[in-house]
Amino acid sequence: xxxxxxxxxxxxxxxxxxxxxxxxxxxxxxxxxxxxxxxxxxxxxxxxxxxxxxxxxxxxxxxxxxxxxxxxxxxxxxxxxxxxxxxxxxxxxxxxxxxxxxxxxxxxxxxxxxxxxxxxxxxxxxxxxxxxxxxxxxxxxxxxxxxxxxxxxxxxxxxxxxxxxxxxxxxxxxxxxxxxxxxxxxxxxxxxxxxxxxxxxxxxxxxxxxxxxxxxxxxxxxxxxxxxxxxxxxxxxxxxxxxxxxxxxxxxxxxxxxxxxxxxxxxxxxxxxxxxxxxxxxxxxxxxxxxxxxxxxxxxxxxxxxxxxxxxxxxxxxxxxxxxxxxxxxxxxxxxxxxxxxxxxxxxxxxxxxxxxxxxxxxxxxxxxxxxxxxxxxxxxxxxxxxxxxxxxxxxxxxxxxxxxxxxxxxxxxxxxxxxxxxxxxxxxxxxxxxxxxxxxxxxxxxxxxxxx
Amino acid sequence: xxxxxxxxxxxxxxxxxxxxxxxxxxxxxxxxxxxxxxxxxxxxxxxxxxxxxxxxxxxxxxxxxxxxxxxxxxxxxxxxxxxxxxxxxxxxxxxxxxxxxxxxxxxxxxxxxxxxxxxxxxxxxxxxxxxxxxxxxxxxxxxxxxxxxxxxxxxxxxxxxxxxxxxxxxxxxxxxxxxxxxxxxxxxxxxxxxxxxxxxxxxxxxxxxxxxxxxxxxxxxxxxxxxxxxxxxxxxxxxxxxxxxxxxxxxxxxxxxxxxxxxxxxxxxxxxxxxxxxxxxxxxxxxxxxxxxxxxxxxxxxxxxxxxxxxxxxxxxxxxxxxxxxxxxxxxxxxxxxxxxxxxxxxxxxxxxxxxxxxxxxxxxxxxxxxxxxxxxxxxxxxxxxxxxxxxxxxxxxxxxxxxxxxxxxxxxxxxxxxxxxxxxxxxxxxxxxxxxxxxxxxxxxxxxxxxxxxxxxxxxxxxxxxxxxxxxxxxxxxxxx
Numbered sequence: 001x002x003x004x005x006x007x008x009x010x011x012x013x014x015x016x017x018x019x020x021x022x023x024x025x026x027x028x029x030x031x032x033x034x035x036x037x038x039x040x041x042x043x044x045x046x047x048x049x050x051x052x053x054x055x056x057x058x059x060x061x062x063x064x065x066x067x068x069x070x071x072x073x074x075x076x077x078x079x080x081x082x083x084x085x086x087x088x089x090x091x092x093x094x095x096x097x098x099x100x101x102x103x104x105x106x107x108x109x110x111x112x113x114x115x116x117x118x119x120x121x122x123x124x125x126x127x128x129x130x131x132x133x134x135x136x137x138x139x140x141x142x143x144x145x146x147x148x149x150x151x152x153x154x155x156x157x158x159x160x161x162x163x164x165x166x167x168x169x170x171x172x173x174x175x176x177x178x179x180x181x182x183x184x185x186x187x188x189x190x191x192x193x194x195x196x197x198x199x200x201x202x203x204x205x206x207x208x209x210x211x212x213x214x215x216x217x218x219x220x221x222x223x224x225x226x227x228x229x230x231x232x233x234x235x236x237x238x239x240x241x242x243x244x245x246x247x248x249x250x251x252x253x254x255x256x257x258x259x260x261x262x263x264x265x266x267x268x269x270x271x272x273x274x275x276x277x278x279x280x281x282x283x284x285x286x287x288x289x290x291x292x293x294x295x296x297x298x299x300x301x302x303x304x305x306x307x308x309x310x311x312x313x314x315x316x317x318x319x320x321x322x323x324x325x326x327x328x329x330x331x332x333x334x335x336x337x338x339x340x341x342x343x344x345x346x347x348x349x350x351x352x353x354x355x356x357x358x359x360x361x362x363x364x365x366x367x368x369x370x371x372x373x374x375x376x377x378x379x380x381x382x383x384x385x386x387x388x389x390x391x392x393x394x395x396x397x398x399x400x401x402x403x404x405x406x407x408x409x410x411x412x413x414x415x416x417x418x419x420x421x422x423x424x425x426x427x428x429x430x431x432x433x434x435x436x437x438x439x440x441x442x443x444x445x446x447x448x449x450x451x452x453x
Numbered sequence: 454x455x456x457x458x459x460x461x462x463x464x465x466x467x468x469x470x471x472x473x474x475x476x477x478x479x480x481x482x483x484x485x486x487x488x489x490x491x492x493x494x495x496x497x498x499x500x501x502x503x504x505x506x507x508x509x510x511x512x513x514x515x516x517x518x519x520x521x522x523x524x525x526x527x528x529x530x531x532x533x534x535x536x537x538x539x540x541x542x543x544x545x546x547x548x549x550x551x552x553x554x555x556x557x558x559x560x561x562x563x564x565x566x567x568x569x570x571x572x573x574x575x576x577x578x579x580x581x582x583x584x585x586x587x588x589x590x591x592x593x594x595x596x597x598x599x600x601x602x603x604x605x606x607x608x609x610x611x612x613x614x615x616x617x618x619x620x621x622x623x624x625x626x627x628x629x630x631x632x633x634x635x636x637x638x639x640x641x642x643x644x645x646x647x648x649x650x651x652x653x654x655x656x657x658x659x660x661x662x663x664x665x666x667x668x669x670x671x672x673x674x675x676x677x678x679x680x681x682x683x684x685x686x687x688x689x690x691x692x693x694x695x696x697x698x699x700x701x702x703x704x705x706x707x708x709x710x711x712x713x714x715x716x717x718x719x720x721x722x723x724x725x726x727x728x729x730x731x732x733x734x735x736x737x738x739x740x741x742x743x744x745x746x747x748x749x750x751x752x753x754x755x756x757x758x759x760x761x762x763x764x765x766x767x768x769x770x771x772x773x774x775x776x777x778x779x780x781x782x783x784x785x786x787x788x789x790x791x792x793x794x795x796x797x798x799x800x801x802x803x804x805x806x807x808x809x810x811x812x813x814x815x816x817x818x819x820x821x822x823x824x825x826x827x828x829x830x831x832x833x834x835x836x837x838x839x840x841x842x843x844x845x846x847x848x849x850x851x852x853x854x855x856x857x858x859x860x861x862x863x864x865x866x867x868x869x870x871x872x873x874x875x876x877x878x879x880x881x882x883x884x885x886x887x888x889x890x891x892x893x894x895x896x897x898x899x900x901x902x903x904x905x906x907x908x909x910x911x912x913x914x915x916x917x918x919x920x921x922x923x924x925x926x927x928x929x930x931x932x933x934x935x
Contacts, residue, residue, distance in 0.1 A: 002790050002798050002801075003879075005880065013883065014883060015804070017808055017811050018804075023803070026807050030697070031673075034674070034701050035701060037699050040570060042787065042792040043792070045789060048789065051532065051789055052536060059540070059556055060556075061555060062545060062553060064541060065553060073772075079466075079497070087538075089514070091513070092534070092724060093723065094511045095513075099851075099859065101854055102860075103725070104511070120492075126931065131728075135582070163772050167770055167772065170770055174626060175628050176628065218481070244490075264772065273543050273778045274778075275772070276582065276771065276777045277727075289928070298924035299929040300919055300921070300923045302920065303909070303917040303918050308916035312928070314925075318585070319618040319619075322631075323625045325618070325625075327622070328588065329585055331729055333724075334725035334726035335724030338724070342500060344493075345492070346497060348493060348494045350470070351466060351469055355470050357471075358470075360475065360478065361476065365477060385480070400550070404550060409546060409553070
């Protein structure tokens with residue numbers, strides 16, 4: 001049942017104006033041999049009531065769980081106002097703001113977003129967002145290679161999100177850029193200066209530094225940043241924006257600060273939603289701005305000298321430069337950034353600090369409780385933000401299944417991404433978890449683990 | 454006024470963050486943030502008012518007609534949004550086990566199957582997060598295919614000059630050299646140019662059909678034969694799929710790989726510039742290279758297909774499975790439409806476009822390809838008007854804003870001088886189209902009688918014409934407190 005307003009009378013009048021005898025005649029330039037479009041596997045249309053029933057049943061079948069999985073996507077409270085405003089038709093159904101005078105709402109919002117992200121990351125400038133954290137990292141690597149000019153190699157810590165590293169390789173390999181991985185310390189869960197030494201003689205366009213890293217552990221970012229800068233590599237920071245309410249922002253790492261900061265924007269008001277849509281953010285130093293991909297909004301004035309906003313530096317982009325563009329990227333994640341900007345405005349600096357601090361405290365509390373269970377201990381002694389790796393006295397997949405039976409999603413099994421890590425579980429407790437939730441997890445896990453003693 | 458200018462130190466929303474400051478803390482001093490964060494300190498009502506007012510400075514489909522060529526700005530049914538935002542769907546963690554998401558996975562599996570049927574392709578992956586990423590993934594599969602056949606000398610991608618800018622930019626991102634070919638007088642690809650460009654170095658041809666000139670590429674079967682005989686593959690840019698939905702399947706036109714812009718044909722929101730979603734479909738021979746994850750079904754149980762199932766996959770191009778929430782919206786839309794509805798979509802898109810073209814021609818506008826049918830869009834050129842009066846396509850576009858219509862696509866495709874690419878989409882009524890024609894006629898009269906009014910447009914918008922040059926020269930990309 002399509003959304004078509006035409007009455008039979010309209011169709012007759014319109015065909016008469018065109019001078020066609022039927023709608024089918026409008027397709028007469030298509031060779032008949034190609035008109036094979038009969039849809040055999042598309043089911044008949046439904047009414048809104050019918051599809052609502054179906055979707056509700058499926059949603060209810062999926063249900064709700066007490067979730068302790070993080071690993072790149074984090075459950076935070078989202079104020080009701082965020083999505084009520086974001087889904088207003090004027091934001092939801094507007095087009096990319098090419099017609100600046102008819103898009104001042106979106107453009108001003110994006111300028112405010114750029115301001116917030118630049119400040120949060122401690123960088124000079126932010127773009128208007130990219131697809132997600134993983135592709136933002138790949139774009140940052142391409143940007144670093146363009147800037148560096150002599151090296152086509154990227155050094156990446158193995159503590160960076162494993163899927164981000166896969167996406168990075170998939171994208172940059174097309175341009176014959178090599179990705180080299182550094183090991184990490186099996187005791188602290190960090191990349192230590194001694195792990196970098198073996199790369200001292202080699203040239204790299206950039207070093208990728210996560211903070212916190214995939215294990216939730218905080219890296220020694222100052223020393224690593226200075227090491228990379230000393231050998232004329234750029235530093236790409238991969239950061240969780242929520243953590244930046246507590247942690248030193250990339251712009252202040254080491255003596256000179258990271259050169260590019262990227263990450264997954266999802267913690268800022270975006271629902272988990274099975275993995276998307278999220279948004280990738282990217283901020284950089286001033287001298288790199290012309291190498292930055294994606295939309296960038298600038299403040300300017302109109303004919304009456306009144307301030308207004310436009311897409312700027314478009315000479316970098318595909319619709320102008322075509323094959324010479326900095327990237328093929330054509331959009332940002334507009335609606336997601338709308339939500340994130342409203343989220344940051346509602347939380348403010350103190351609100352964001354409290355959410356970050358409570359997430360950190362809840363994770364410390366959870367780890368403390370779980371470590372009291374026999375055979376459970378922290379896998380790494382490095383300090384953590386709101387996630388931690390734990391070794392368990394039994395097989396993680398079996399234990400997770402048992403927790404799931406009790407409606408708890410207990411975390412992520414690290415074995416799939418790190419084959420050397422057996423019986424290791426990654427857990428996360430954000431501000432959404434209450435004392436009761438933490439107790440329920442530790443008590444339930446205690447019951448399950450009895451079997452492995 | 455910016456949100457920062459509403460800010461007052463110490464103001465905050467007590468109900469939106471933990472009531473107490475957490476005490477437990479174990480972060481080394483040297484890693485703790487010392488610099489302030491430039492976030493506004495406003496009340497919830499301040500923020501709600503500010504962003505509601507900002508929204509009112511936008512044009513949107515919900516408020517205005519967008520005859521925006523090649524963008525398919527159709528109505529976004531509200532049910533698609535409401536049902537994709539059911540709380541269980543929103544709460545589901547991407548790494549939650551498959552057995553906690555069978556309802557969600559069922560929707561994704563069925564969407565894959567429906568898109569296979571619509572495109573006539575053997576396999577579909579839903580992961581691409583935008584049209585440009587769909588293109589990148591499509592061209593990566595072409596590259597993977599040639600490499601898997603030890604065919605390392607194919608270094609070129611052929612692209613018609615009318616193509617979207619993303620096509621050449623994508624080919625370069627994939628490490629290819631771009632060979633541009635010309636368009637003939639009737640708006641078709643110049644076959645002699647194609648034959649001259651094709652050779653053993655050809656990796657593939659990227660094509661939009663109907664093209665961005667608003668016409669159906671009549672020689673497509675012949676083009677397909679030429680490229681395939683030379684060992685190249687055919688890429689279909691699905692930007693204009695709405696024009697042939699349910700009529701023609703790209704797979705039957707000989708295409709090997711396609712991306713489908715769900716934010717165009719399948720009515721997911723443009724959201725002020727994203728998020729999009731652009732599933733890729735492939736013919737049999739490219740199946741092994743599809744990006745993971747995908748969804749499969751065995752005995753009514755849904756599960757992810759990963760690298761283990763597809764060892765030759767080009768890999769992962771997103772952190773999770775792509776823009777799941779956008780895919781859910783598209784799923785609801787295709788179920789609402791059904792097979793019959795899809796047929797009617799392309800029919801009425803074509804009806805609206807051809808009607809609008811006929812009426813604008815009658816009103817005195819010059820049509821770029823007057824002997825051709827409009828597909829679901831067509832081009833008006835203001836070349837003569839500019840020569841006589843100095844009024845440009847951009848001037849007319851800005852004047853349309855004053856009259857409550859979003860501008861058509863301007864200066865694209867670049868080979869048509871002073872062009873407006875107009876696509877009304879099937880969801881607009883005859884009354885809206887008639888009112889648009891009336892507004893265009895008014896502007897034509899204004900161009901004759903008071904051209905300066907048109908040249909200095911817009912006049913009734915939140916901003917007058919904005920200074921792009923100043924914006925690029927004196928970069929102001931973030932607000933600084935005084």
